[in-house]
Amino acid sequence: MMRAVRVAAVAALIVVTITLQLSVFDHFALDGVAPDFALIVVVAAALVRGPEYAAAVGFAAGLVLDLAPPADHTAGRWALSFVVVGYLAGLAKPEGDSSWLGRILLVAAGAFVGTSVFALTGLVLGDPGVTVTSVFDVVPRAVGYDVLIAPLALPLMLAALRRVQPAERW
Amino acid sequence: MALHDRHAGLVDRRRARTIAGLLVLASVTIVTLDSSAGASPLQPARDVVAAVLGPIEDVASAALQPITGLPDHFRSVDSLRAENARLAAQNQELAAQLDAAQAAQNRSDEITGISAMVDASGFDVVAAQVVGIGPAQSFSRTVTIDAGVDQGVVPDLTVVNASGLVGRVIAATADTATVLLIADAKSTVGGRIGESMELGFLDGGGDISGDGNLELSLVDHTVSPRVGDTVVTWGSHNGAPYVAGVPIGTVVGVHSSPAELTQTATVSPFVDFSSLDVVAVVTGVQKDGASTQPPASAGQGTTP
Numbered sequence: 001m002m003r004a005v006r007v008a009a010v011a012a013l014i015v016v017t018i019t020l021q022l023s024v025f026d027h028f029a030l031d032g033v034a035p036d037f038a039l040i041v042v043v044a045a046a047l048v049r050g051p052e053y054a055a056a057v058g059f060a061a062g063l064v065l066d067l068a069p070p071a072d073h074t075a076g077r078w079a080l081s082f083v084v085v086g087y088l089a090g091l092a093k094p095e096g097d098s099s100w101l102g103r104i105l106l107v108a109a110g111a112f113v114g115t116s117v118f119a120l121t122g123l124v125l126g127d128p129g130v131t132v133t134s135v136f137d138v139v140p141r142a143v144g145y146d147v148l149i150a151p152l153a154l155p156l157m158l159a160a161l162r163r164v165q166p167a168e169r170w
Numbered sequence: 171m172a173l174h175d176r177h178a179g180l181v182d183r184r185r186a187r188t189i190a191g192l193l194v195l196a197s198v199t200i201v202t203l204d205s206s207a208g209a210s211p212l213q214p215a216r217d218v219v220a221a222v223l224g225p226i227e228d229v230a231s232a233a234l235q236p237i238t239g240l241p242d243h244f245r246s247v248d249s250l251r252a253e254n255a256r257l258a259a260q261n262q263e264l265a266a267q268l269d270a271a272q273a274a275q276n277r278s279d280e281i282t283g284i285s286a287m288v289d290a291s292g293f294d295v296v297a298a299q300v301v302g303i304g305p306a307q308s309f310s311r312t313v314t315i316d317a318g319v320d321q322g323v324v325p326d327l328t329v330v331n332a333s334g335l336v337g338r339v340i341a342a343t344a345d346t347a348t349v350l351l352i353a354d355a356k357s358t359v360g361g362r363i364g365e366s367m368e369l370g371f372l373d374g375g376g377d378i379s380g381d382g383n384l385e386l387s388l389v390d391h392t393v394s395p396r397v398g399d400t401v402v403t404w405g406s407h408n409g410a411p412y413v414a415g416v417p418i419g420t421v422v423g424v425h426s427s428p429a430e431l432t433q434t435a436t437v438s439p440f441v442d443f444s445s446l447d448v449v450a451v452v453t454g455v456q457k458d459g460a461s462t463q464p465p466a467s468a469g470q471g472t473t474p
Contacts (some may be wrong), residue, residue, distance in 0.1 A: 016221070022302045022314070023227035024234045032306030032444070052186035059193040062199070067212070069227070070304045070312035070348040072340065072356075073271035075212045076200030078308075082198055088191035091183075115307055122309055125205055128355035129309035134377075140318050 009164040011155075015063045017041055018068055033141040035149045036111065037157075038065055042086045043110045044157035047103060051090025058086030063155075074125055081117040085110045104150045111146035115139045190437070217343060224301075224346030228316045231301040262349040267410060280448040283332025294415065294454035295330075296321050300446045301346070311354040311382065311445060313337075318345040322335055326411040328403075328452040334417040334440035335359070335403060336449050352418070353382025353443055360404040361437075368393045369404055372418060372437060380442075384419060384437040395421045407459070413452050 020038045028035060038061045046054035062079030065071065089110050094102060116139060122130035206210040284297065298321075302314030317323045319342050329336040330351050337351040352359055357374040370388040377383055384402060388394075399421040405414025419439040426433045 019223055019226045019230055022223075022304075023231040024237065026303035026305065027237075029303065029305060034303075034307070035304035036305070036307060048452040050182070050186065052182070055186065055190040055193050059197065062197070064219065064223075066200075068347060069217050069220045069314040069341070069343075070302055071308065072304070072310045072312045072348065072350060072354075073308055074201050075210075075216065076197045076202075079200060080194060080197035083190060083193040087186065090186065117410045118307065119309065121201065125201070125307060129311075131355075134309060138309065142307050144346075166377050 006164050010057060010161070011060065013160055013164070014038070014041060014057070016063055017157075018061065018064050022068060022070075030141065030145060033138060033145055035153075036114075036142065037149070037153055038062075039082070039085065039111055039114055039146060040107065040150060040153045041073050041157050041161075042082050042114075043089050043107050044154060044161050046086055046089035046093055046104070046110075047098065047158060048161045049090075050093065051087045054086030055083045056086070058082030058084075060159075071121070073127065077118055077121045077125075080121060081114045083118050087115045088113060095134050100151075101128040103154060104147060107150040107154060108143050113141065113142040115142045175324045200389070205256075220341070224314060224318070224343055226326055227302040228346060231299075231316075239261065251278055264392070270284055278446065280332055283329055284330075284448065284450045285464065286332070291452075292312070292455060293452045295450035295452055296323055297448060297450050298323070298347075299448055303446075309353040310356070311443065313349050313351065315347050315449060315451070317451060318346065318347050320341045320344050322453045323347045323451045328411065328413045328416065329449050330416055330452060331441060331446070333442070333448045334419065335412070336441050336443075338411040339451060349449070351382065352384060352439065352441075353377060359384075359412055359418065361401045362404040363388075363395055363421075364400040365396070366393060366399075368395075370395075370401075372401065375436075381442075382439060383422070384439060386435040386437045388422065388433050388435075391433055394426065394433050395424055397421050397424060401437050413455055 017037045021034065027039065028032050041061055042058040045057035050157055055119045059079050059082065062077075062082035063075070065078040066073070066075040085137075089106055092106060092109070098106075116135075118132050119139065200212065204210045208215075232453045276331045281297065284295070296317050298315040298317035304310055304312040308401045309443070315323075315329075323339055323342050325339050325342055328340045329338060335352055337349045337357065339347050340350045340414055341348040350357055352372065354374045359372045360371050362368065363370070368388055370386050372384040372386050375383045375385055387394065395427065399416045403412045403414055403416045403418060405412060408438055417440055419437040421435045422438045423436040424433065425435070
């Protein structure tokens with residue numbers, strides 16, 4: 001019962017985050033690149049509970065991003081990217097209390113891996129929007145923007161996740 | 171104790187690897203299912219998510235208008251940016267108040283512009299507001315609007331604003347719809363050069379952000395487009411997906427290579443995609459007073 005409530009709470013966090021990301025923070029996009037709060041949730045999940053939990057949160061958040069309007073790409077691409085980000089971030093997370101610099105570096109690495117995996121799947125599937133030029137344009141700016149929002153967004157997400165999911169082993 | 175901890179850590183790691191592996195497989199399966207030819211098995215899921223999240227995006231976008239208006243106020247065209255900054259510095263105290271009023275004024279100007287255009291062109295339109303914008307990180311250019319099937323918006327309808335052609339509807343739920351902007355790399359529009367009436371195709375340049383220039387290739391390679399020519403839609407049977415005569419943009423550069431059969435030109439669109447707000451969906455064209463509806467046979471949520 002408690003478990004179901006926790007899952008529902010995390011699901012609600014994901015849905016609210018992504019809705020705000022698509023309808024409010026899209027206005028804060030710098031030349032198209034918008035802040036990716038869903039990615040911050042996945043990295044926060046990795047910091048709170050480790051790779052297994054973060055991969056599951058990543059899958060759920062990615063799937064919502066794939067299906068929520070105005071998404072037009074093949075579904076499953078963000079899900080795949082965020083599973084990889086969650087798992088790797090969970091493995092890379094240092095034991096014990098990590099420094100803030102370390103956490104922000106983890107966001108940077110996560111943003112880089114996430115956007116790159118998404119772009120790669122686009123190349124494989126022949127998405128005409130994914131070109132070498134657009135990838136080299138978008139990926140660095142996406143990483144930069146996510147690092148910029150991390151000092152504000154990451155503590156919020158960490159607090160929210162710790163509230164719904166008290167640390168078990170970590 | 172330490173040994174036990176390490177053992178538990180190893181078991182955890184193996185478990186995490188298995189779960190991550192399974193989730194990767196699940197994602198790949200979804201990608202495969204969704205990219206298979208024909209109707210996607212994911213479409214029902216997409217419709218459900220759109221039906222739930224679309225209205226929430228709509229409400230969130232409206233409720234937080236004073237906040238979201240802030241960056242829009244400072245962005246739009248580069249040339250306005252410096253002026254905006256100067257104005258903002260002048261009356262910082264009134265900034266918040268001003269932004270709200272300014273956004274409302276812009277919106278009302280936009281609506282006036284659209285209705286003037288509609289009166290002149292004889293289109294039946296449904297006005298809608300952009301409530302969600304896809305990020306460049308997804309490498310596509312799509313927006314969500316707050317009008318759907320209940321308002322008569324179905325896939326394959328033309329979307330315009332006061333400046334010109336915006337795009338076409340690719341999916342619709344009861345209250346929201348997704349619009350593919352003409353700047354998207356997947357978009358192709360039949361265009362006609364206003365001066366010479368020559369026909370061509372405008373492909374989205376794949377420019378993921380910013381102005382989103384289009385590439386125009388002419389059908390007749392003996393004709394060369396000139397810089398400054400205006401390009402309008404050529405239109406197709408029953409006005410789907412594009413009605414005829416909507417201004418698209420102006421030719422800003424012409425390229426020709428001996429290897430290619432057709433001349434290509436770069437077209438700068440009239441619409442500023444980075445500051446889209448109020449748009450109009452063309453649901454019909456009045457001919458001699460009588461209104462002909464484009465085919466509304468396309469079902470809910472289908473993509474062409």
